Amino acid sequence: MTTRLDLLQGTLDLLILRTLAAEERHGWAISERIQQLSRDVLRVNQGSLYPALHRLEQQGWIESEWGVSELGRRARFYQLTAAGRKQLQEESEQWAQLSAAIGRVMRLA
Amino acid sequence: MNPRALWLRAKALVLLRRIERELGDELDFHLEMQARKHRDAGVDPAEAMRLARLEFGNVELVKEDARDVRGIRPLEEFARDVRYAVRALRRAPTFAIAVGLTIGLGVGINTSVFTVFNAYVLRPFDVRDPYSLYTAQWMDRSGHVRDFRSADYDALRRPSAMISDVAAYHPIGARLNALAATGEAVTENFFAMLGVRAALGRTFVTEDRATAVVVLSHAAWQTRFGGDSNVVGRRVFLRGYSFQIVGVVQPGFGGLFKKPRDFWVPIGMLGKLESAESIAAPEEQVSMLVRLGPGASERQGIAFLASALRSLTADLPDTSRVARALLTSRSSAIPRSFSSYLAFAPLAIAFALILMLACANVANMLLARGFARQRELGIRLALGADRARLVRQLITESIVLALPAVAVGFVLSWLAVNVGVSTLFATLPADLAAFVRLVPLRPDARVAVFALAASVVSAVLFGLVPSLQATRLSVVQATRGNFTANASPKRLRNVLIVGQIAVASLLLITASVLLREAARLGRTDVGLRTRDVVSIEVEEKLRPAVIATLVGSRFADAIAAAAMLPLDMRFPIVSVTPVGDSTAIDVMYNRVSRSYFDLLKIGVTSGRGFTLEEEQRASPAVIVSESAARRLWPGASPLGRAIGLRLHGVGGNQDPLSRYQDARVVGVARDVVVNSVENGKDRPVMYFPSSIEAAGGCCLLIRVRGDPTAARRELDADLERAVPGGVDRIDRLETFVAGSVYPYRVAYWVSLTLGLIALGLTVVGVYGVVAYVVSQRTQEIGVRIALGATTRDVLGLVLGQSMRHALVGGAIGVLMALGVARVLASNIQSMPAFDVVAFASALLFVLLACMIAAFVPSRRAARIDPTAALRRD
Numbered sequence A: 001m002t003t004r005l006d007l008l009q010g011t012l013d014l015l016i017l018r019t020l021a022a023e024e025r026h027g028w029a030i031s032e033r034i035q036q037l038s039r040d041v042l043r044v045n046q047g048s049l050y051p052a053l054h055r056l057e058q059q060g061w062i063e064s065e066w067g068v069s070e071l072g073r074r075a076r077f078y079q080l081t082a083a084g085r086k087q088l089q090e091e092s093e094q095w096a097q098l099s100a101a102i103g104r105v106m107r108l109a
Numbered sequence B: 001m002n003p004r005a006l007w008l009r010a011k012a013l014v015l016l017r018r019i020e021r022e023l024g025d026e027l028d029f030h031l032e033m034q035a036r037k038h039r040d041a042g043v044d045p046a047e048a049m050r051l052a053r054l055e056f057g058n059v060e061l062v063k064e065d066a067r068d069v070r071g072i073r074p075l076e077e078f079a080r081d082v083r084y085a086v087r088a089l090r091r092a093p094t095f096a097i098a099v100g101l102t103i104g105l106g107v108g109i110n111t112s113v114f115t116v117f118n119a120y121v122l123r124p125f126d127v128r129d130p131y132s133l134y135t136a137q138w139m140d141r142s143g144h145v146r147d148f149r150s151a152d153y154d155a156l157r158r159p160s161a162m163i164s165d166v167a168a169y170h171p172i173g174a175r176l177n178a179l180a181a182t183g184e185a186v187t188e189n190f191f192a193m194l195g196v197r198a199a200l201g202r203t204f205v206t207e208d209r210a211t212a213v214v215v216l217s218h219a220a221w222q223t224r225f226g227g228d229s230n231v232v233g234r235r236v237f238l239r240g241y242s243f244q245i246v247g248v249v250q251p252g253f254g255g256l257f258k259k260p261r262d263f264w265v266p267i268g269m270l271g272k273l274e275s276a277e278s279i280a281a282p283e284e285q286v287s288m289l290v291r292l293g294p295g296a297s298e299r300q301g302i303a304f305l306a307s308a309l310r311s312l313t314a315d316l317p318d319t320s321r322v323a324r325a326l327l328t329s330r331s332s333a334i335p336r337s338f339s340s341y342l343a344f345a346p347l348a349i350a351f352a353l354i355l356m357l358a359c360a361n362v363a364n365m366l367l368a369r370g371f372a373r374q375r376e377l378g379i380r381l382a383l384g385a386d387r388a389r390l391v392r393q394l395i396t397e398s399i400v401l402a403l404p405a406v407a408v409g410f411v412l413s414w415l416a417v418n419v420g421v422s423t424l425f426a427t428l429p430a431d432l433a434a435f436v437r438l439v440p441l442r443p444d445a446r447v448a449v450f451a452l453a454a455s456v457v458s459a460v461l462f463g464l465v466p467s468l469q470a471t472r473l474s475v476v477q478a479t480r481g482n483f484t485a486n487a488s489p490k491r492l493r494n495v496l497i498v499g500q501i502a503v504a505s506l507l508l509i510t511a512s513v514l515l516r517e518a519a520r521l522g523r524t525d526v527g528l529r530t531r532d533v534v535s536i537e538v539e540e541k542l543r544p545a546v547i548a549t550l551v552g553s554r555f556a557d558a559i560a561a562a563a564m565l566p567l568d569m570r571f572p573i574v575s576v577t578p579v580g581d582s583t584a585i586d587v588m589y590n591r592v593s594r595s596y597f598d599l600l601k602i603g604v605t606s607g608r609g610f611t612l613e614e615e616q617r618a619s620p621a622v623i624v625s626e627s628a629a630r631r632l633w634p635g636a637s638p639l640g641r642a643i644g645l646r647l648h649g650v651g652g653n654q655d656p657l658s659r660y661q662d663a664r665v666v667g668v669a670r671d672v673v674v675n676s677v678e679n680g681k682d683r684p685v686m687y688f689p690s691s692i693e694a695a696g697g698c699c700l701l702i703r704v705r706g707d708p709t710a711a712r713r714e715l716d717a718d719l720e721r722a723v724p725g726g727v728d729r730i731d732r733l734e735t736f737v738a739g740s741v742y743p744y745r746v747a748y749w750v751s752l753t754l755g756l757i758a759l760g761l762t763v764v765g766v767y768g769v770v771a772y773v774v775s776q777r778t779q780e781i782g783v784r785i786a787l788g789a790t791t792r793d794v795l796g797l798v799l800g801q802s803m804r805h806a807l808v809g810g811a812i813g814v815l816m817a818l819g820v821a822r823v824l825a826s827n828i829q830s831m832p833a834f835d836v837v838a839f840a841s842a843l844l845f846v847l848l849a850c851m852i853a854a855f856v857p858s859r860r861a862a863r864i865d866p867t868a869a870l871r872r873d
Helices: A011-022 A027-037 A046-058 A082-108 B003-014 B016-040 B045-056 B059-070 B073-091 B093-122 B150-157 B190-194 B218-225 B267-273 B298-312 B338-372 B374-382 B387-427 B445-470 B475-480 B490-523 B540-551 B595-599 B612-617 B626-632 B650-654 B708-722 B733-776 B778-786 B791-827 B836-862 B866-871
Strands: A062-068 A074-080 B133-140 B163-176 B179-186 B198-201 B213-216 B235-238 B241-249 B263-266 B287-292 B322-329 B533-538 B556-562 B573-578 B585-592 B604-607 B621-625 B642-647 B662-669 B685-689 B699-704 B727-732
Touching (some): A011 A046, A011 A062, A011 A074, A027 A074, A027 B016, A046 B016, A046 B045, A046 B059, A074 B016, B016 B045, B045 B059, B073 B387, B133 B298, B150 B163, B163 B190, B163 B727, B179 B267, B190 B287, B241 B267, B263 B267, B287 B298, B298 B322, B338 B445, B338 B490, B338 B733, B387 B445, B490 B733, B533 B708, B585 B626, B595 B699, B626 B685, B662 B685, B778 B866
Parallel strands (some): B585 B685, B621 B662
Antiparallel strands (some): B133 B287, B133 B322, B163 B179, B163 B287, B198 B241, B235 B241, B533 B699, B556 B585, B573 B585, B642 B662
8 A cells, every 4th residue: 555645735726726627527526536646645635625625616716516427416516717727827837846946955955 | 805705605695504405415425426436346335334434534524614614604603693692682572672772762863864964965866867967167366266157058068078968057036926936047958968857748948948938846836836737837927027837847856956946947038037236247147067978087077177168268357267167066965075074073973972872871781681691601601612702692692682773763763854844844933934945855775774784883882892891701710600700890881871971961061052042142132123124135127116016005114225135145245445544354235225224223323324315326425333433443433534445256346336446434333233143243344325226236124014924914915916926035024033043943952852862861871870780789788787887878878979970971071062162152153162051050950860860779779678688699
């Protein structure tokens, strides 16, 4: 079993926005997608996922709609808004800068 | 908070239940998917669900967090608090009713003032786009504000982006069918420009410009013609001319001014109705109503108007050319501006004080209740309740308490406004009542919102302090069961009571000062004979016919003429320089017939009156008042001296006085009150001669025979028969004296009413607090009595404190009242800065009332049975 890491403070929002960039998803699918893409390294704490989703919606970066899931159940689907796309863009750039900077310090120090 | 978040939150409020359900559904779905995942991996179904739940953690906690994010929790709590408060109040209905009535009273009288403020200042006129309407005026280079020439109208009417429409108007005060009326001469596009339609017949059309037609207001149609639907086509007399009624305008429209108009005539008729001599400057006789174009700002409009005026005034002498243009909003009866808000401020403050008093009373009641609830609150605090949460709950209770006050206040204000208006008309001197028109004072949505806001604000005011006080107790004490040690709202209660007494003293002292002023003015000898004198304002062209009728009337004993009506009109000013002196003094003047002094019993104390020749030739002879003589020639006789004259104002060249550079003093007249009674008798005045028949004066004065009221009525009827519509006003001269005292009587009645309500609230407050203190100290008093304290000792113990409150409160009230009296005295000449009698009597009254209020419950203290008191607990 691989080591599981807790998410860095503040990165959950970025990951949620990124997972929604391609298509709309419901909450469970978002957490599965993050887990799957990180090869099970990143586990989303469910207790923080839903408050985060609602907070992002409150901020106007994502919006939700009730739909039917792939298995025919009623589920709430989230998708990016235009503002959310812009936010994702900004946060991705910041993240790239931050990780590059940390990487450089780790390599050279 | 961004608009979107606000929207989501508002939605959350309305759809509280649905959102809650959806949140549940969403989390259930998640759990189910997770369980399915485990099942797919081969886990037993029951175990799969357990695993999913385990991974998820506390579902309720997640829900709670999600709610917090959405801002639902405060709402949920609020709803719970409201339910809780309603339940609690149902258990204490007397308390709830007492609070509802107290706050309702405060809110009600404030709402009635707001109703008036709303009707005059806030409510826009019911016309098309009222906010783009302005009256245009301009200031010339010598600083005079000026109107327009009729010809300017066509020039301004040329279409432009800045000004989309223009109408000209000029007010007319004339009698309509022998009853006082105010109307306006307007250009024929006036109604179309405002989007005002006819309720009956039609408004004006282009062909009406110079025809004798009249449009009535809906109110005038109702009151003067009994709402007769056949009124169109009938004829009425205005200043002796017959006009045909062509229509009645839509209900509620009375023009764009403070005083609603009764009728409108085409502006082309103005020349017939107004004689040139009676207007200050006939070449400028119209006011201009402009509508700014869409998107044009006030500043742009002013700039545009100024440039238009530069070319319009290019032909005038240098000092008469435009310096700047002025625009006054016509969106409501009194333009919304800082100065109109300021004018309402003293009234608003006085009324707001009453609401504060009501709040103080309720706060005191709540303090007592908070004390009673200390146990409950203490336990909740001990169990870990958040103090902010408890304060929120207590304030929610206050708001629930205050909500019935909205309804009480709304009904009360409606009553107060109606009673106020009918009292106004009932107590106005009868002749003046005919001239008073009020804009409709009906409550609307704004008034309802005000009542609601006032109630909620008072709820927070009266609820905040006691709830902070009640939740202050420490957990340690609470768990020990000690609920009294630290929670002593005594000081707070003392502050509230002292404040109440101070406000009650302030209002009653002010009432007392105003009452004494009104009485003083009522007693003032104006120096003129007014009892049997009737004044008539007459149009120039009809003057000979009116005089002929008067001369032949058996009711008229003597006739005099005056350019300006004493006691009513503001006299014009002339700058006077005694010959041989260089300093000019501004003096009021009037032109009068030689019979004026005798008819009004103004004694000529030295020199002589005017001669027939002086009167007929309007010679440069002058009679000065005693105070004018003292000002101009201190200690010397003015008789025979020459003065240089220079007239002020734009209309100066119209005045017959402008023919002379100087005049010679022929007599000295006794000082009399000139225009308003409160200005006193010692204003310098000069009289110049003018004959009764001569043009240029507004007024005739008639000494009548027999009962003055009956004589006035008979004269009026005679004149109406002989010269229909020829008289603009006919009044007893006494009416004007009563009229100038009347505002003081109103101010007195208003402040007396406020003061008595304030005192009533204070008395209730004092009574409540003393009664409460007595009930709290029953044991202590019982011990004292058991140890031998006499009734006197006990009374002294309880009363002493109330007495100290009353004295401190009274002193603060006196200090504030001194400030108010100083402001009043600086504006009203006849008012002394410090009226000892008024102050002392009002203060004594307040102190006495407080004493009685405290005495009743303290007697109960004296009657405490020590054995019963000690057995308690």
